Amino acid sequence: MKRAFALALLAGALIVPAPAWAVEGADATEVTVSGDASYASGCKTVDVARAGWDIFHLDVVYKFHQRKSWCWNYPRITWRYVSVYVTDVDPNMEYRGVVHAAGNYYTWCCSNRYSGHYSMRQGKFENCILWFPCTRTEYPWVKIWVRANGTWKADTGL
Helix, strand or coil: CHHHHHHHHHHHHHHCCCCCCCECCCCEEEEEEEECCCCCEEEEEEEEEEEEECCCCCCEEEEEEEEEEEEEECCEEEEEEEEEEEECCCCCEEEEEEEEEEEEEECCCCCCCCCEEEEEEEEEEEECCCCCCCCEEECCEEEEEEECCCCEEEEEEC
16 A cells, blocks of 8 residues: 555656746746856846746736846946736736835855845735626735846745
């Protein structure tokens, strides 16, 4: 019996592979990367999106994106730009804008306080149908950490 259970767990693990990107959020549906690979200097752009689903989890009702571009000359980030946009917004969902934004440099390596940069953006969506009061409010967020060698990491949530 224990052997059958262990084989069933192993088969389940083989059927459902882990995501291949560097994003930890379960519903991060899109990750786009452009720019140089990880080198001593260069520029890169990452775009990470958090998807919102209908109550039956069948259709995407919005995607909340954070796009981050940065340049580096190891071990220092020399330029960065962060923006937010939304796509695939259902007609019954209202985007209310960014409700929280944060960002700061951090020491990733080499005792250089500009060797890493963190940014977080959080939006607000409401499900409003005609003249009825809004029935659902969601606050998706996207966090992105970038480093002065071109590597990055992201996380998303609600």
